Amino acid sequence: MAESAISVKDVKIQYRMLNKMSLLKAIMNPKRFQKTEYFEAVKGVSFEVEKGKILGIVGRNGSGKSTLLRAIAGIFSPDEGSIDLHGHSISLLSIGVGFQTALTGRENIYLSGMLLGFDKAQIDEKLDEIIEFSELGKFIDRPVKTYSSGMYSKLAFSITAILETEIMLIDEVLSVGDAKFRKKSFDKMKSLIDNKDRTVIIVSHNSDTLKSLCDNILWIHDGEMKMLGTTEEVLPKYNEFMS
Amino acid sequence: MKRFNADVKRFWNYSTYNVKAELKSEVAGSFLSWLWWILDPLLYMLVYAFVAGVIFGASSKPYFMVFVFIGLNCWQFFNRVVRNSVKLVSNKKAIVTKVYIPKYMFVFEKIGTNGFKMLVSFVITAVFMIIYQVPLSWTMLWLLPLLLMLGLVAFAFSTIIMHFGVFVEDLLNIVTVGLQLVFYLSGVFYDLTDRLAHKYPTICDLLTYGNPVALIMTDIRNTLLYGGQPHFLALGIWMVVCLLISVVGVKIIYKYENSYVKII
Numbered sequence: 001m002a003e004s005a006i007s008v009k010d011v012k013i014q015y016r017m018l019n020k021m022s023l024l025k026a027i028m029n030p031k032r033f034q035k036t037e038y039f040e041a042v043k044g045v046s047f048e049v050e051k052g053k054i055l056g057i058v059g060r061n062g063s064g065k066s067t068l069l070r071a072i073a074g075i076f077s078p079d080e081g082s083i084d085l086h087g088h089s090i091s092l093l094s095i096g097v098g099f100q101t102a103l104t105g106r107e108n109i110y111l112s113g114m115l116l117g118f119d120k121a122q123i124d125e126k127l128d129e130i131i132e133f134s135e136l137g138k139f140i141d142r143p144v145k146t147y148s149s150g151m152y153s154k155l156a157f158s159i160t161a162i163l164e165t166e167i168m169l170i171d172e173v174l175s176v177g178d179a180k181f182r183k184k185s186f187d188k189m190k191s192l193i194d195n196k197d198r199t200v201i202i203v204s205h206n207s208d209t210l211k212s213l214c215d216n217i218l219w220i221h222d223g224e225m226k227m228l229g230t231t232e233e234v235l236p237k238y239n240e241f242m243s
Numbered sequence: 244m245k246r247f248n249a250d251v252k253r254f255w256n257y258s259t260y261n262v263k264a265e266l267k268s269e270v271a272g273s274f275l276s277w278l279w280w281i282l283d284p285l286l287y288m289l290v291y292a293f294v295a296g297v298i299f300g301a302s303s304k305p306y307f308m309v310f311v312f313i314g315l316n317c318w319q320f321f322n323r324v325v326r327n328s329v330k331l332v333s334n335k336k337a338i339v340t341k342v343y344i345p346k347y348m349f350v351f352e353k354i355g356t357n358g359f360k361m362l363v364s365f366v367i368t369a370v371f372m373i374i375y376q377v378p379l380s381w382t383m384l385w386l387l388p389l390l391l392m393l394g395l396v397a398f399a400f401s402t403i404i405m406h407f408g409v410f411v412e413d414l415l416n417i418v419t420v421g422l423q424l425v426f427y428l429s430g431v432f433y434d435l436t437d438r439l440a441h442k443y444p445t446i447c448d449l450l451t452y453g454n455p456v457a458l459i460m461t462d463i464r465n466t467l468l469y470g471g472q473p474h475f476l477a478l479g480i481w482m483v484v485c486l487l488i489s490v491v492g493v494k495i496i497y498k499y500e501n502s503y504v505k506i507i
Contacts, residue, residue: 015505022413074343076501094341098261102268111264114257115342143271 005088005167005199006049006072011081013042013067041067043223044081049216051088054193054200056214056231058238064223065203069169072201088166088199091116101145105136105155108144112159126162133188134158135181150178161188168192170202207239247493250345258348262355280360281367284319288312291432304434306468309371313467314431316368317460320361321397322422324353328401329408329415333507340504346496350401354394361390372467380470389463392478392485396455399485402492409503429457436461455481 015038042064049055057065071078072085073092098115099108109130113123131140134155136147144152170193193200193213204210210217210231217234219227227234270277292311304310331349332339339346365386408414428450430438435457439447451457458477465471 013501015502021411023411023417024413026411070504075341076343076504079501092341097341098338100264100268102271103264107264107267111257111260114260115338115344117253119256 002050003086004048005051005053005086006047006201007082007084007086008048008068008072009046009082009084010044011042011046011068011071011078011083012040012044013064013071013076014079015039015041041223042071042078042220045218045220045223045225046081047218047225047228049199049201051199052196053215054202054213056210056217056235057201057203057220058205058210058217058235059220059226060242063220065220066171068220069171069201069203073169085167089117090167090169091160091163091165092169092171093160094171099144099152099156102143104142105134105140105144105147106131108155109159112156113163116160116163117165118163123163130158130162133162150181154181157185161185161192164192164198166197167199167201170200170204207235211235246497247345251348251351254344254348257344258352259355262352262359265352265356266359280363284312284315284364285367287315287319291315295432299433304437306372306375306377309368309375309377309468310434310464311432312364312368312371313464314429314460316361316364317393317456317463318426318429318431319364320357321393321456322426323357324350324397325401325404326415326418326422327353327357328405329418331401331405332409332503336507339507346405346500346503347398347402347493350398350405353401354397358390358394365390368467377468378470380466382466382470382472385466385473386463389459389466389473389478392482393456393459395482395485395489396459399488399492402489402496406492406495406499409499409506425454425456429454429460431460452477455485 045064045068047055057068059065069092070076072083073090075092098112100111103111106127109127110120110123113126114120134140134157136151136155139147139151140155144155147155170189190213192198193202200213202210202213214231216229217227217231217238218225219234219238227237288308288311292308295311296307328350331353332346335349338344404414404418429435430450435447435451439450451461452474458474458481462471462473462478466473
């Protein structure tokens with residue numbers, strides 16, 4: 001039996017419908033403070049992803065895809081149910097997390113890497129590769145605030161792509177920088193995703209991307225599982241539903 | 244508790260690196276900006292020593308300038324940590340929405356950056372003490388435990404304030420006024436006992452023992468300048484109270500941090 005990398009069991013995620021409010025308004029209208037409405041973004045979703053497989057998640061805007069992805073990433077915990085990663089390391093691919101622009105590119109590699117859960121020794125090991133991939137050369141020791149937006153994206157992408165985890169969660173496939181670097185970053189993404197030891201979940205609205213990359217597709221509609229199956233089974237039905 | 248320990252262990256390296264990074268950012272931000280870590284309390288010391296000593300005639304205390312300086316160091320640390328905690332989660336939106344980090348770690352980071360600045364100021368205090376020829380005493384060794392206690396007090400109040408700061412948009416106004424009140428009632432630039440003990444002993448006790456910042460400030464001055472002992476019983480009670488508040492604060496943060504992402 002294939003080894004499971006991600007087990008999601010009956011996960012429910014609620015948001016308390018609280019908005020920011022002023023103390024003055026609260027004093028004027030204390031009942032508003034007592035009322036707490038709940039919105040259920042994910043309603044009992046269960047699935048397994050085998051190690052090395054690629055799962056795509058589809059659904060229209062507001063269906064709970066990104067919420068589910070962030071719960072799997074551990075950004076917040078589910079209100080009910082469980083998410084088991086079986087001890088695998090995980091990261092939600094997002095670029096430039098925790099950057100401090102007054103610091104150099106090199107220092108931001110450590111800062112961002114540690115925030116993504118890597119220790120100093122692991123970052124040391126990958127440091128040269130990150131710098132080389134980013135094509136920043138001597139700029140790596142200059143403050144990030146002096147970078148152009150393209151240089152910033154290149155560094156941010158390189159950190160995320162080189163500091164690999166066993167499970168990668170991708171909210172839309174990334175490709176950044178100028179035309180040449182965009183191709184390089186897309187190719188890098190593809191090679192990361194295609195790695196047989198890596199388990200990947202991709203949220204995307206792009207059917208072509210999902211068709212070319214994913215083994216299975218999970219279709220979520222209004223927070224509930226509508227369909228789970230192979231890409232060939234689910235994607236045509238989803239496209240038909242959306243058209 | 245188990246989760247708290249595991250999370251602190253997991254994120255400790257990042258947070259300590261981030262403290263260093265923030266301090267470095269401040270230094271890199273403007274030419275000689277680090278000098279303001281020293282100049283800031285020094286200039287305030289001159290202002291309050293003038294107001295309290297010359298205008299209100301409260302300078303009869305031995306080593307009055309150092310007395311004021313110690314008060315300001317303690318106060319500025321507490322004030323900065325608590326005040327910053329109000330908008331801490333929304334200021335960290337870029338991180339909070341992309342990776343999981345227990346939000347009380349941000350309070351630890353603020354304690355780290357402001358604690359470092361306070362330690363720099365205490366080095367200046369030591370220089371002042373040498374200049375003013377303050378006699379050496381074993382009681383000076385209480386400084387470190389008392390500073391740790393001040394850190395605990397700041398953590399306890401900041402976790403609660405940070406949580407409510409996510410939901411209440413005008414909390415900063417309330418906290419600013421509240422801190423200003425506590426500042427004037429804590430005896431930062433005057434001695435609570437000298438000014439109040441004879442005329443209003445009950446109020447004096449209330450302000451000294453009922454306010455942990457005033458208590459710690461008084462004890463740091465007593466142990467560093469006057470060879471006195473800390474108020475062990477009152478400190479012990481406040482330690483228990485602050486630990487309980489910290490537990491409540493951490494539990495509230497764990498319970499509600501799911502919602503922070505959607506509100507900020």
